[in-house]
Amino acid sequence: KRYTGRDKESNMKIRAMQLKDMEEVVGMMRVFYDSPAVIHAAPDEILRQDVKDCVGDCPYIEGYIFEENDRILGYSMVAKSYSTEYGGICVWVEDLYMKEEARGLGIGTAFFSFLDEKYKDQAVRFRLEVEEENERAVAVYKKAGYHPLPYMQMTKEQ
Numbered sequence: 001k002r003y004t005g006r007d008k009e010s011n012m013k014i015r016a017m018q019l020k021d022m023e024e025v026v027g028m029m030r031v032f033y034d035s036p037a038v039i040h041a042a043p044d045e046i047l048r049q050d051v052k053d054c055v056g057d058c059p060y061i062e063g064y065i066f067e068e069n070d071r072i073l074g075y076s077m078v079a080k081s082y083s084t085e086y087g088g089i090c091v092w093v094e095d096l097y098m099k100e101e102a103r104g105l106g107i108g109t110a111f112f113s114f115l116d117e118k119y120k121d122q123a124v125r126f127r128l129e130v131e132e133e134n135e136r137a138v139a140v141y142k143k144a145g146y147h148p149l150p151y152m153q154m155t156k157e158q
Contacts, residue, residue: 012107014114017054017063017075024072025051025063032097036131050077064114066098066107073102076111088124091115096128096137103136112144 017025029047032038054063054077066074076096083090093115098107115126128146130137 012066012068012073012105012110014111015065015067017051017065017077019051019055021063021065021072021075022048022051025065025075028072028075028097028099029095032095061094064111066102066111072099073105074098074107078115083125086124089119089122090125090127091119091123093126093128108137108140109143112140 026044026047033042033047051063053061060080062078064076064078065072074097077094079092079094081090081092096108096111126146128141130141132138
């Protein structure tokens with residue numbers, strides 16, 4: 001069954017992450033952060049702090065849960081920053097993870113529509129990172145209007 005966000009028959013929903021989701025989200029994060037898609041392996045303490053920040057008062061990060069019939073199928077964490085290049089809020093899709101059985105159901109597409117609607121009067125830019133080899137994800141992102149950037153990013157950790 002595909003979820004389009006308009007399918008009234010589906011029990012799929014996108015909701016705000018809650019503290020009660022901690023263990024299941026950390027489990028999904030562990031799978032995501034232990035995959036080749038992520039360069040840096042984050043310890044569980046950091047992953048737990050990420051969830052706490054998503055459900056707490058941190059204004060820079062939001063967490064979302066994708067669920068059907070009270071069964072969690074995936075999650076996303078979205079960070080906000082300011083883009084001087086575009087003169088406004090930049091929304092970063094930091095994490096977007098679906099359990100294996102939820103892939104291909106249209107949840108990612110529905111989530112991007114959800115973000116577009118939520119930030120239609122606030123965000124001037126949306127960004128995310130993806131491994132080129134992850135062709136399935138790249139196709140979903142392109143369908144949602146994302147395109148590759150022609151430059152390298154660099155980081156420095158403290």
